[in-house]
Amino acid sequence: MEWTPAMLWLAAALVLGLAELTSGALLLLALAFAAALTAATTAALGLPFSGQLLVMGVLAGILVPLTIKVIRPRFSPQGVAYGTTGTGVERGHRYVTIERDFDGASGLKINGDFYRLRVDSTTTTRLPAGTNVIFKEFDGTTAIVELASATPSSQEP
Incomplete structure (x- = not known):
């Protein structure tokens, strides 16, 4: 059996589709669809290699942004920003x-990530655990906070 260009594009689509199972970002799936459509175009039109690359580039340029902007958000958990x-x-x-x-x-802990703190207008970077604070802003990866009243916090600890 002789490998045709369309068969090579289908093999590439299969490999990209299988690789998508390890990532979950849907990027490789979009590239797999682009490769499969390139295989169909190659089989139908008998394009030279430069034409095949052009078709793959155009299809990838359309399908990748479409997948990331439109399709991937539908697979994200609700309430996650x-x-x-x-x-x-x-x-x-x-x-x-x-x-x-x-x-x-x-x-x-903000959105599940730990950020070191600094009290606003001071150089204090250590507070006892359980101290209520109000977040003001980030300075790099340091959370700038001000001390709050002793009312219970509704945010995650």
Whole structure:
């Protein structure tokens, strides 16, 4: 059996589709569809290799952004706002300080990530665990906070 260009594109589509099972980002799946459509175009039109690459590039240029912007958000869990930490959406929220176990650093958990803290207008970077604070802003990866009243916090510890 002789391998035709269309068969090679289908093999590439299969490999990309199988590789998608390890990533879950849907990027490789979009490239797999582009490769499969390139195989169909190659079989139908008998394009030279440069034409095949052009078709693959155009299809990938269409399918990859479409997949990332339109299809992938439908597979994300509801209520998860990816990429919002640090954009200001946490400003004014109350948090409870925690102490990191391996080095004793004081910090906050914001969206599941630990951030070291600094009290606004001071150089204080250590507060007792359980201290109520209000988040103001980030300075790099340091959370700038101000002390809050002793009311219970509604945010995650």
